[in-house]
Amino acid sequence: MDFVDTCVIGGGVIGLAIARALAAAVPDVLVVDQAASIGQGISSRNSEVIHAGIYYPADSLKARLCVEGGRQLYEYCQSHGVAHQRCGKLIVAADVTEEAALLNIQDLASVNGVNLSIWSGAQVTDAQAHIRASMALFSPLTGIVSAHDLMQSLLADLEQRGGSFVGSTRVEAIEAVDGGFVVLCQADGAEYRFGCRSVINAAGLGAQVLAGSCKGLDPVHIPPLYLCKGLYFSLKGKHPFKHLIYPVPEASGAGLGVHATLDLGGRVKFGPNVEYVDEADYSVPEARREDYFQAIRRYYPQIEKARLVPDYAGIRPKLQAPGGQPADFVIQGPSVHGLIGLVNLFGIESPGLTAALAIADYVHTDILGY
Ligand SMILES: Cc1cc2nc3c(=O)[nH]c(=O)nc-3n(C[C@H](O)[C@H](O)[C@H](O)COP(=O)(O)OP(=O)(O)OC[C@H]3O[C@@H](n4cnc5c(N)ncnc54)[C@H](O)[C@@H]3O)c2cc1C
CATH class of the missing domain: 3.30.9.10 (D-Amino Acid Oxidase, subunit A, domain 2)
Incomplete structure (x- = not known):
């Protein structure tokens, strides 16, 4: 069975930003997406606004990661020639x-x-x-940013750091095993599986279904979508x-x-x-x-x-039900669900595009700790 260090599921702005950050620390990071190319999900159907961090409750992840992410995003756009x-x-x-x-x-x-x-x-x-x-x-x-330019640039950084993207590959199931995970995929009508040490679930609208397919994860940790x-x-x-x-x-x-x-x-x-x-x-x-x-x-x-x-x-x-209370981003690691190496990201709505680089740092250092 093939083995990669880290499998990031979802080639939207969040998965790409996380993969890029992790690729600076670990040898082979693979991003897989069911779509043929990057950025075909929520990341290409939004307002492309760089938010300042105005409306979110103090100390929420949305507030912290938006303010920090916006600061990093302007710097990144300037240094990498991303239109903004x-x-x-x-x-x-x-x-x-x-x-x-x-x-x-x-x-x-x-x-x-x-x-x-x-x-x-x-x-x-x-x-x-x-x-x-x-x-x-x-x-x-x-401000405003080209989400497409940003994702292209994140992918280029990832590849330069030795990571890669594979499209047209749908993850059907994940299984927690000793020392990591086995990922089961469908690609071109064929099934195949590979092993990895860490799995990042950045599947956007598919994050709950994907988490539900993870053998070993207690469903109590999956919030309704x-x-x-x-x-x-x-x-x-x-x-x-x-x-x-x-x-x-x-x-x-x-x-x-x-x-x-x-x-x-x-x-x-x-x-x-x-x-x-x-x-x-x-x-x-x-x-x-x-x-x-x-x-x-x-x-x-x-x-x-x-x-x-x-x-x-x-x-x-x-994650906010109709008529319900506003909800924060939910970013879960082993301290919540007990599976070392698994990170689930749920409810990454606005300001996710703005916050992407800060979310990546948060997953890298606060959740995975490397
Ligand atoms: C209407 C709207 C307006 C917004 N406006 C703004 C804004 O102005 N500013 C801002 O900061 N944020 C905004 N956002 C939020 C921002 O767009 C999102 O937070 C961000 O794009 C989420 O990115 P993502 O990578 O999590 O999701 P996605 O881009 O959807 O990426 C997830 C990927 O996972 C893949 N996938 C799913 N399941 C599987 C599977 N089983 N196997 C393989 N691949 C899978 C999908 O194909 C998809 O490509 C807006 C969102 C919306 C909907």
Whole structure:
């Protein structure tokens, strides 16, 4: 039977970042993915925002890893030529009734070490004449990144450190054995197995099923998964946006409201909304246009409905049940489940892209301890 030191299951931004970090410490790190190439899952269907770490509860993994990950990500993008832009973001109160919520956000952010400045409605109009706000918070650290460029760069680093990626390979089962694991895969209709010392389950939407296939892992450690869809509409033609524009977040904590995000090609898109679904489907129904139009016109009154076109959708791997309490990332190692060498990552929704490099360090040093 073939043997590698570490098998990372999932070639999204999280698996690639972890594999790259581990490859600096151990000899052969293999990333496997059921898709033919890297980044075909959640990592290619998101807003590509580098978050500052504003909304997450103090001391949560989301807060810590987002703030640290964002700092590392800017440095990484600069040193590795990954396309990005620190364009800043405005969180806008549409009227005075929303201003108290902004002040709460400012307090929460400052506990996380993130400074947001208050802008008056007039300052907002000076900077972005088309935006209507009674008050706003400005986040200078927020930016955008090309997720695809980032993943390509992480893969190049991994390969340079002696690691590799194998696509079109679905992991069907994992078995804990003496001194490590046996991984059972399907590739091109054939089954094969190999041994490894460590397994990193970074399978995104597939993390729970994969953990459930792990012989020796007590299912009590597998949190329920809730699929939560987010749709995007883009704006046809020219637009006046310079900063990202966010409304006050939804009270449920499930989403940040239908916001305006720029991409590196200069386009603006609106979304994502929050829709819990039973199955992952990526359609963007025309019928949602009216809801988007109504949400956007609260801060961008000149929006023309006919210029909103259905774009793409992503699915969040939420641990927060519909109507339930917001949940943190769950990153489990042997101290939780008792299997030395196994790391499970559950619920890596936003800000996972921002936090990827810090998540990798956390898995490497805090969970595996090498
Ligand atoms: C709508 C939306 C907007 C978002 N916006 C942002 C944002 O602006 N900023 C931000 O920081 N974060 C954002 N996020 C979060 C971010 O996109 C994710 O945290 C991150 O991409 C998760 O990466 P991943 O590697 O865990 O998952 P994935 O990219 O899905 O990778 C997991 C991989 O595992 C593979 N896999 C699954 N099961 C198996 C198996 N059994 N065998 C082999 N392979 C398997 C899949 O094919 C997949 O490629 C957003 C997410 C969504 C859904």
